[in-house]
Amino acid sequence: MDNSDVSKALYEIADYLELQGVAFKPQAYRKAARNIEMLPGEIADLLNEDRLGEIPGVGKAIADKITELMKTGHLEYLEELRAKIPQGVIDLLSIPEIGPKTAMVLYRQLGIEDVDSLKKAIFEHRLSGLKGFGVKTEERILRGIRVFESRGGRIMLGNAFHSANKLIDYLRSKHADATVSVAGSLRRMKETIGDIDILVATSKPGEIMESFVSYDSVEDILAQGDTKSSVRLINGIQVDLRAVLESSYGAALQYFTGSKEHNVELRKLAISKEMKISEYGLFDRVSDELVAGADEAEVYDSLGLQYIPPELRENRGEIEVAMKRELPMLIEYDDLLGDLHCHTEWSDASGTIEEILRKASEHGYEYVGITDHSKSLRIARGLSEERLRKQIDVIHSLREETGGPFLLAGSEVDVLEDGKLDYPNEILEQLDYAIMSIHSKFNLDERSMTERIVTAMSNDVVKIFAHPTGRIIGQRLPYTFDLEKVIESAIDQDVALEINSFPERLDLNDTNVRRAVDAGAKIAIGSDAHDPSQLAYTRFGIATARRGWAKKSDVMNTLPLDTLRKMWGI
DNA sequence: GCCGTTTTCGGCCCGACTGTTTTCAGTCG
Known part of the structure; x- marks a missing residue:
C-alpha cells in the first residue's frame, strides 16, 4: 500500500461522490489525492509518525480513511460507495462529453455500465428517447467515444510539439497580423500532453476560426464558435483554438x-x-x-x-x-555548451562521428561526446574492446584535424548485475569519461539494485548516470531502487544524474530533478541522439530541468570546456 | 471535507459552447 494506492482510492471516492451529485467533497478528496501523489516521501512514514494531517488537504476525516486503508488494506466507506454504483459507470466519465449527470442518467434509465453497451444503445437510438437527449447529443457522445478510443492515453511532448508547430506556422502564414502562441500543457512542456491548446490575438476571430477548421489535417470539427473552436486531427490529437483581442x-x-x-x-x-x-x-x-x-x-x-x-x-x-520573489533563475534553452550523450553508426545509431560533429557545430556547442554502447548490449551492436580502442583512435585523429566543437571520447557503459562495468579499467582509462547505464536485469530487488548502482558509481571514470530510473513513458515502469541513496552517492562520487532528453524517456523526470537539485546533486542533460538530427532533443531535456526548478549552475554541460575538464576530470 | 492576513462557519474559480430549453443545464478547460 504505497502513495499511489492511497491517492487512487481517494480519486475513486471523489468520482463516486461526484456521480451522486455531492457538492464540494469531490474537490476535497481530489485535492488530498493530488497532494499525496506529489509527496516526496512515503506516506507510510507519515502514518507511523502520526503526521498525515500535515499533508495539505488532509483533515481528520480523510486521515482516518487513509489510516484504515493502510492498516487493513480495506476501506469500508469506499466499499459502500462501490456497492451502490457499478465501477463501469466511473469508466464512462473518461469519455469526453460524458460527465457525472449524463453517466448517471445512462446508468439509471438504460442500465449502461460500459463503453460497449453505450455504443450499442447509441446505434439503437435509445438515448434520443430520454428527456433532454436528442439526436445531436447521441452524435456528440459517439464522437466522444471515438476520441476516447483513439487517444489511448496522452501524447508524448516531442510528438505534440511537432504537430503544434506545423499548425501554428500554417495559421501565421494565413494571418500575418495575428499573434499566435501555444498554450496549455505544451507551453508548460509537460512530458505528456492531453491536447494542444493554441491562442490567437486578433480583431477578426471569425476568419481565424474558419482557417483553423479548414486546416488540411483536421479530421473532425468538435465545436466552432467565435472565441473558441475544437478539432480532432487525423493523427487523433485534439486541438483547441481560442481567439481574444490584443488587449x-x-x-x-x-x-x-x-x-x-x-x-x-x-x-x-x-x-x-x-x-x-x-x-x-x-x-x-x-x-x-x-x-x-x-x-x-x-x-x-x-x-x-x-x-x-x-x-x-x-x-x-x-x-x-x-x-517572496525567490524563484530560481532557471536554466535557459540556449545555456548548453555541449552534449555528452550521442550515438553513431559504430553501434545502433545512424550517422557518422563527423555528422554528429557538424550538428554540434550548428548548435553552437564547444564540445560533444561520442558515447556508443558497450559490448554486452549485443542488440545495440555494442562495441567490442577492440572496436572501442579503434574508435578512440579515430576520435583522437579527428580532434586534430577539425576546428569546431571539441570531440570527446566517451562510452555508454552497461552496469552488470554485480555493479561492475562492462569494460575492464585499462580500456576505460583511455576514455575521456564514461556514462553508466542499466539496460539489463531490471528485476532486482530494491537493495540489490541500489547496491548495483552505488557500486558502479564508485568507479572514477564514471561521470554520468544515464536515464537513472529506466522508465519509458507508457511502456516500462522505473526499476525499483532507493533514489535518495543514489542521489547521495552521486553527490559523494561526483557523478551527474542525467536528464535523458529522448521524448519517451525524459528520465530523470521533473519531480525527481527537483529532489536531486534540492539535495545538491549535479545534472547532465544529454540528447541520447541515435541520429544527428536528434541532438535537438535536448530542448525537451532542458524543459524537464526547468520543470524541476534547475538553475544553469546545476547542470554540468553548461560549463565551458576548460572548466568542465578541470572540475570533472573529463 | 477542508480551511482561515476579515472567518472555527460559510465559503469553495470563471466563462464558452452545445443542445434542447423557451431561460438553462451539462461539459469542458
Whole structure:
C-alpha cells in the first residue's frame, strides 16, 4: 500500500461522490489525492509518525480513511460507495462529453455500465428517447467515444510539439497580423500532453476560426464558435483554438497556459486582493476596472508576484515562492555548451562521428561526446574492446584535424548485475569519461539494485548516470531502487544524474530533478541522439530541468570546456 | 471535507459552447 494506492482510492471516492451529485467533497478528496501523489516521501512514514494531517488537504476525516486503508488494506466507506454504483459507470466519465449527470442518467434509465453497451444503445437510438437527449447529443457522445478510443492515453511532448508547430506556422502564414502562441500543457512542456491548446490575438476571430477548421489535417470539427473552436486531427490529437483581442492577450495566455491547479490558486489570490481574474484580464472587483490584460508578466506583477515561467506553473509551491520573489533563475534553452550523450553508426545509431560533429557545430556547442554502447548490449551492436580502442583512435585523429566543437571520447557503459562495468579499467582509462547505464536485469530487488548502482558509481571514470530510473513513458515502469541513496552517492562520487532528453524517456523526470537539485546533486542533460538530427532533443531535456526548478549552475554541460575538464576530470 | 492576513462557519474559480430549453443545464478547460 504505497502513495499511489492511497491517492487512487481517494480519486475513486471523489468520482463516486461526484456521480451522486455531492457538492464540494469531490474537490476535497481530489485535492488530498493530488497532494499525496506529489509527496516526496512515503506516506507510510507519515502514518507511523502520526503526521498525515500535515499533508495539505488532509483533515481528520480523510486521515482516518487513509489510516484504515493502510492498516487493513480495506476501506469500508469506499466499499459502500462501490456497492451502490457499478465501477463501469466511473469508466464512462473518461469519455469526453460524458460527465457525472449524463453517466448517471445512462446508468439509471438504460442500465449502461460500459463503453460497449453505450455504443450499442447509441446505434439503437435509445438515448434520443430520454428527456433532454436528442439526436445531436447521441452524435456528440459517439464522437466522444471515438476520441476516447483513439487517444489511448496522452501524447508524448516531442510528438505534440511537432504537430503544434506545423499548425501554428500554417495559421501565421494565413494571418500575418495575428499573434499566435501555444498554450496549455505544451507551453508548460509537460512530458505528456492531453491536447494542444493554441491562442490567437486578433480583431477578426471569425476568419481565424474558419482557417483553423479548414486546416488540411483536421479530421473532425468538435465545436466552432467565435472565441473558441475544437478539432480532432487525423493523427487523433485534439486541438483547441481560442481567439481574444490584443488587449486581453496576456491574461488569456496566462489563463490558457494553466495548469488548472495553478490558475485556481491564482484566482483565490486575486480574490484576497479584491480583484478577479479571467481570460479577459485582471479586474478590480469593486470598480470592474481593468488592472492588467495585454501583457502576461503584468498580470503576475499586479498580483504582487514575480513572473512565473510556464514550466513551473503546476501549483507545486511556485506561487508562495514567487510572492517572496525567490524563484530560481532557471536554466535557459540556449545555456548548453555541449552534449555528452550521442550515438553513431559504430553501434545502433545512424550517422557518422563527423555528422554528429557538424550538428554540434550548428548548435553552437564547444564540445560533444561520442558515447556508443558497450559490448554486452549485443542488440545495440555494442562495441567490442577492440572496436572501442579503434574508435578512440579515430576520435583522437579527428580532434586534430577539425576546428569546431571539441570531440570527446566517451562510452555508454552497461552496469552488470554485480555493479561492475562492462569494460575492464585499462580500456576505460583511455576514455575521456564514461556514462553508466542499466539496460539489463531490471528485476532486482530494491537493495540489490541500489547496491548495483552505488557500486558502479564508485568507479572514477564514471561521470554520468544515464536515464537513472529506466522508465519509458507508457511502456516500462522505473526499476525499483532507493533514489535518495543514489542521489547521495552521486553527490559523494561526483557523478551527474542525467536528464535523458529522448521524448519517451525524459528520465530523470521533473519531480525527481527537483529532489536531486534540492539535495545538491549535479545534472547532465544529454540528447541520447541515435541520429544527428536528434541532438535537438535536448530542448525537451532542458524543459524537464526547468520543470524541476534547475538553475544553469546545476547542470554540468553548461560549463565551458576548460572548466568542465578541470572540475570533472573529463 | 477542508480551511482561515476579515472567518472555527460559510465559503469553495470563471466563462464558452452545445443542445434542447423557451431561460438553462451539462461539459469542458
